[in-house]
Amino acid sequence: MIALETHNLTVSYDKQPVLWDIDFTIPEGKLVGIIGPNGSGKTTLLKAAMGILPADSGYSRVFEKPVDKVRERMSYVPQRQSVDWDFPATVMDVACMGRYRKGRLFGRLSRTDREIAINALERVDMLPLAKRQISELSGGQQQRVFIARSLAQQADLYLMDEPFVGIDAASEEAILNLLRSMRSEGKTVILVHHDLHTALQFFDWVVLLNTRLIGAGPIEEVLTEENLTKAYGGKLNLLSRIADLIGSKGYPIREKSSEE
Amino acid sequence: MNDFWIVLTGALVAVNCAILGVFLILRKMAMVGDAISHAVLPGIVIAYLISNSRNSLFMLVGAAAFGVLTSMLIELFYKKARLQSDASIGITFTWLFAIGVILVTAFSGNVDLDQECVLYGDIAYIPFDTWMVGNNSLGPAAIWLLSGNFLVLLTGLIVGYRGLFITSFDEAFSIGLGINAGTWHYALMAAVSLTVVLSFNSVGAILVVAFIVVPPAAAYLLSKRLDAMLWISGLIGILSAISGFFLADLWNASISASMAVSAGIIFACVFAYTVIKRRLFQKTEESNFIESWQ
Amino acid sequence: MLDINLIWVLAGCALIGAGSSVVGVFTFLRKESLVGDAVAHSLLPGVVLAFMLFQLKSIWILFPGALIAGWLSLLSISGITQYSKIKPDTAIAIVLSVFFAVGIVLLTNVQQGTYGNQAGLDTFIFGKAASMLPSEINLFILVDLILIGTIFLFYPYLKLFVFDPEFSRAIGLPVRLLNFLLSTLTVLAVATGIQAVGVVLMAALIITPAAAARFFTNSLKALIFIAVLIGVISSVCGVMISYTAPSMPTGPWIVMVLSLVAVFSFIFSPKKGILSRYLLRKRHLVKMTDENVLKAMYHITNQSHKRAVGITVLSEARRFDGQQLGASLKRLLKSNEIQRENADIALTEKGNERAARVVRLHRLWELYLNKRMNIAEDHVHNDAEAIEHIITPELEAELVKDLGYPESDPHHSEIPGIKSFRK
Numbered sequence: 001m002i003a004l005e006t007h008n009l010t011v012s013y014d015k016q017p018v019l020w021d022i023d024f025t026i027p028e029g030k031l032v033g034i035i036g037p038n039g040s041g042k043t044t045l046l047k048a049a050m051g052i053l054p055a056d057s058g059y060s061r062v063f064e065k066p067v068d069k070v071r072e073r074m075s076y077v078p079q080r081q082s083v084d085w086d087f088p089a090t091v092m093d094v095a096c097m098g099r100y101r102k103g104r105l106f107g108r109l110s111r112t113d114r115e116i117a118i119n120a121l122e123r124v125d126m127l128p129l130a131k132r133q134i135s136e137l138s139g140g141q142q143q144r145v146f147i148a149r150s151l152a153q154q155a156d157l158y159l160m161d162e163p164f165v166g167i168d169a170a171s172e173e174a175i176l177n178l179l180r181s182m183r184s185e186g187k188t189v190i191l192v193h194h195d196l197h198t199a200l201q202f203f204d205w206v207v208l209l210n211t212r213l214i215g216a217g218p219i220e221e222v223l224t225e226e227n228l229t230k231a232y233g234g235k236l237n238l239l240s241r242i243a244d245l246i247g248s249k250g251y252p253i254r255e256k257s258s259e260e
Numbered sequence: 261m262n263d264f265w266i267v268l269t270g271a272l273v274a275v276n277c278a279i280l281g282v283f284l285i286l287r288k289m290a291m292v293g294d295a296i297s298h299a300v301l302p303g304i305v306i307a308y309l310i311s312n313s314r315n316s317l318f319m320l321v322g323a324a325a326f327g328v329l330t331s332m333l334i335e336l337f338y339k340k341a342r343l344q345s346d347a348s349i350g351i352t353f354t355w356l357f358a359i360g361v362i363l364v365t366a367f368s369g370n371v372d373l374d375q376e377c378v379l380y381g382d383i384a385y386i387p388f389d390t391w392m393v394g395n396n397s398l399g400p401a402a403i404w405l406l407s408g409n410f411l412v413l414l415t416g417l418i419v420g421y422r423g424l425f426i427t428s429f430d431e432a433f434s435i436g437l438g439i440n441a442g443t444w445h446y447a448l449m450a451a452v453s454l455t456v457v458l459s460f461n462s463v464g465a466i467l468v469v470a471f472i473v474v475p476p477a478a479a480y481l482l483s484k485r486l487d488a489m490l491w492i493s494g495l496i497g498i499l500s501a502i503s504g505f506f507l508a509d510l511w512n513a514s515i516s517a518s519m520a521v522s523a524g525i526i527f528a529c530v531f532a533y534t535v536i537k538r539r540l541f542q543k544t545e546e547s548n549f550i551e552s553w554q
Numbered sequence: 555m556l557d558i559n560l561i562w563v564l565a566g567c568a569l570i571g572a573g574s575s576v577v578g579v580f581t582f583l584r585k586e587s588l589v590g591d592a593v594a595h596s597l598l599p600g601v602v603l604a605f606m607l608f609q610l611k612s613i614w615i616l617f618p619g620a621l622i623a624g625w626l627s628l629l630s631i632s633g634i635t636q637y638s639k640i641k642p643d644t645a646i647a648i649v650l651s652v653f654f655a656v657g658i659v660l661l662t663n664v665q666q667g668t669y670g671n672q673a674g675l676d677t678f679i680f681g682k683a684a685s686m687l688p689s690e691i692n693l694f695i696l697v698d699l700i701l702i703g704t705i706f707l708f709y710p711y712l713k714l715f716v717f718d719p720e721f722s723r724a725i726g727l728p729v730r731l732l733n734f735l736l737s738t739l740t741v742l743a744v745a746t747g748i749q750a751v752g753v754v755l756m757a758a759l760i761i762t763p764a765a766a767a768r769f770f771t772n773s774l775k776a777l778i779f780i781a782v783l784i785g786v787i788s789s790v791c792g793v794m795i796s797y798t799a800p801s802m803p804t805g806p807w808i809v810m811v812l813s814l815v816a817v818f819s820f821i822f823s824p825k826k827g828i829l830s831r832y833l834l835r836k837r838h839l840v841k842m843t844d845e846n847v848l849k850a851m852y853h854i855t856n857q858s859h860k861r862a863v864g865i866t867v868l869s870e871a872r873r874f875d876g877q878q879l880g881a882s883l884k885r886l887l888k889s890n891e892i893q894r895e896n897a898d899i900a901l902t903e904k905g906n907e908r909a910a911r912v913v914r915l916h917r918l919w920e921l922y923l924n925k926r927m928n929i930a931e932d933h934v935h936n937d938a939e940a941i942e943h944i945i946t947p948e949l950e951a952e953l954v955k956d957l958g959y960p961e962s963d964p965h966h967s968e969i970p971g972i973k974s975f976r977k
Contacts, residue, residue: 078433083430087428088486100439105423105426105439285643291643337820347761347764350757354754466655474648480640480644513660523652535638
């Protein structure tokens with residue numbers, strides 16, 4: 001079964017293409033890293049896959065169905081700084097959010113829901129801090145709370161945005177071990193990663209991006225020197241200039257009249 | 261008895277505004293609340309001109325619709341015109357308010373709102389006092405309206421608590437769950453507009469904005485949880501209403517303004533307390549740290 | 555209103571418009587536009603207190619009172635944000651409402667009290683453009699001179715500070731001083747402007763001209779110039795409108811004109827305006843359709859070895875939309891890139907050249923994608939369909955050079971016209 005696939009996926013911000021013609025397939029049960037230089041479209045890829053951002057053309061599928069049909073099987077962990085941590089909420093409050101569902105927002109959470117949230121907190125070793133306000137947490141603890149929220153959703157596919165940024169070594173190890181155990185349970189974990197060097201240790205599969213897809217597949221196959229130069233080197237000068245042209249002149253990225 | 265009505269009015273407005281203000285400041289939309297409170301003026305005027313009374317349901321709904329229009333216009337400027345958010349807010353409410361003043365002046369023969377007051381941007385600070393004089397027949401109407409408002413808001417709060425919680429805390433995550441964050445946003449804007457219009461009618465513009473922002477801000481400094489923040493804002497709001505009423509007497513000044521100043525004083529105290537506590541806590545941390553080395 | 559009064563009011567409002575616009579550009583660029591709103595609301599207590607202390611309504615007493623209050627409000631906003639977890643927008647709203655409330659408390663106290671001569675005290679902050687006095691004009695002139703003078707003196711530092719505060723700090727600019735400067739200028743401008751339009755509308759004088767000007771230019775000098783122009787013209791128009799219709803209030807009409815100018819610029823300004831962006835997109839779609847038609851004809855004539863192409867054949871070849879095809883053919887006929895041959899159409903030499911170029915670009919790009927990007931042959935076509943229309947001649951020359959003057963593309967079709975690049 002394919003966990004996540006994209007076909008000719010093109011997404012632009014402000015008429016400038018951020019993702020261009022992305023085409024890959026990721027089977028389930030893998031620990032996958034999305035890597036590439038800054039501005040290469042990594043976060044955009046996650047958001048487009050979740051349906052949070054609209055695609056200009058192309059599409060993506062999760063478990064071989066459109067995203068809207070399988071939301072209960074997906075979980076999204078945004079970047080830590082996208083949230084205001086001064087918000088008056090406790091660790092337990094955030095974990096419980098994983099039990100919210102589109103049609104079931106009204107009324108109280110059931111006892112089962114609370115138990116699931118508690119189990120999730122236990123798994124990330126944050127249960128003792130359940131009553132703590134989230135502003136009092138360290139970076140690593142905040143990240144773990146986010147992951148607990150995600151675990152509480154009991155999803156099969158997890159999409160995480162830079163979970164290893166700005167956290168201490170102990171938290172990093174704890175989270176990595178957790179992700180590995182999730183993988184051995186058959187879950188698929190896809191995360192945007194900021195650091196090329198640790199990528200080699202962490203992931204089985206890798207998606208190498210620089211607005212275009214450089215490569216996607218098992219890490220030894222994709223992270224070749226040639227590919228890395230294409231991603232991080234300057235050979236893509238022409239490409240970025242064309243992208244700039246598109247952006248500055250406001251060209252539509254896809255013609256509507258060409259054959260699909 | 262008049263006194264009781266006045267304080268009750270203030271307390272009701274305080275609680276209504278507190279409920280909304282909590283979410284507005286958590287969503288970083290405090291100034292949108294301020295904008296709506298100014299921009300409903302043309303709505304009030306138009307609705308008044310059509311319905312010819314100050315208390316008709318039509319007028320209130322029409323004016324509230326203007327509040328929602330305000331937030332839509334702000335978004336139009338922000339998303340379609342690509343104008344930065346602070347300027348979008350500023351241009352929208354000043355434009356709408358200017359339209360409102362022009363309308364009032366143009367039709368000033370028909371309108372029994374004090375023209376000078378409207379021009380001066382504070383539509384009701386004098387009428388508020390006048391209301392209290394003719395209070396016996398008017399007071400209860402305001403109480404009914406505000407109580408109704410309170411019931412609506414309370415129901416909305418209880419039913420929509422989790423939706424509001426999650427869309428205010430982490431909108432991207434909520435969209436990922438399939439929740440329509442936009443709907444929650446507009447529902448909140450509609451509630452703000454309605455409350456602003458109903459409160460405006462009773463106590464004036466200054467007090468409305470103050471009650472939307474100040475007690476919740478004080479509560480924000482004191483709360484670790486959302487429900488606590490809601491309770492504390494409500495309490496501080498009621499306290500401001502009560503103390504403001506007595507202070508107005510002491511100061512020989514406008515009642516609604518005194519209530520607002522009261523809220524401000526409470527906020528200042530909470531703020532000072534927080535700052536001092538933080539300093540002390542740091543000192544204790546430092547001395548503990550030093551001790552542990554010795 | 556006598557004519558001479560009109561002159562004074564025009565002068566006063568023009569000066570106010572100019573001063574506010576200049577300051578507004580800087581607050582706009584720092585994304586602090588609403589701070590001006592807060593300052594406007596917070597002047598009231600300063601004014602009333604000054605009156606209470608000195609028992610005079612002279613502008614030279616009230617104005618300093620306003621300044622002090624304005625300054626205090628700015629300090630409060632930054633104090634609240636710095637020393638607590640309260641966010642900037644909330645801090646602005648708190649200061650705005652509480653200061654104003656204090657002002658109303660003082661004002662209502664004064665109005666009921668024993669101070670003589672307090673009638674009309676509120677007109678200072680509620681705006682009374684229509685009754686401006688020549689003595690007040692003097693104040694406006696002074697303020698504008700200070701505003702313009704300061705900005706002129708510190709221009710390079712202010713410019714850097716506003717566009718890149720981090721960098722300014724890093725290279726050791728006196729960031730605190732510059733902040734202080736801008737804050738003072740804001741308070742001055744607001745305290746002056748409020749006399750024309752009143753508390754609520756003051757924000758418009760600061761925000762709107764800068765916002766409108768932004769849609770025309772990116773350069774700071776041009777921004778200031780255009781913003782001032784808009785500010786002055788709107789003020790003058792507002793005054794004239796209220797002069798011709800005497801019951802009309804001046805302030806709101808100034809803001810009305812300002813807002814309409816702003817909306818106009820949001821829609822119609824070249825490049826950044828909504829309409830311009832829309833038209834640009836439309837133009838590109840037209841160009842793409844035309845070039846696709848030419849390209850299709852090129853391919854068909856190459857394969858059939860006949861000059862003329864039937865229209866039905868053409869429309870089927872690329873599944874063109876009937877209406878779009880018709881419109882495109884009309885345009886191409888007009889530009890002499892195709893001509894009629896009995897019932898069919900054929901490429902002219904001009905059309906043939908353009909078609910060949912488009913095909914060349916398409917194939918070059920496919921080659922680039924294939925060779926440089928490792929994308930499989932069957933994937934490159936759709937992408938090239940989009941790109942072929944926008945590659946400029948310079949980029950084209952580079953592409954050709956980069957790929958080593960290739961003669962054929964990934965599908966092993968010939969790339970036309972490469973030889974001409976070898977010169």
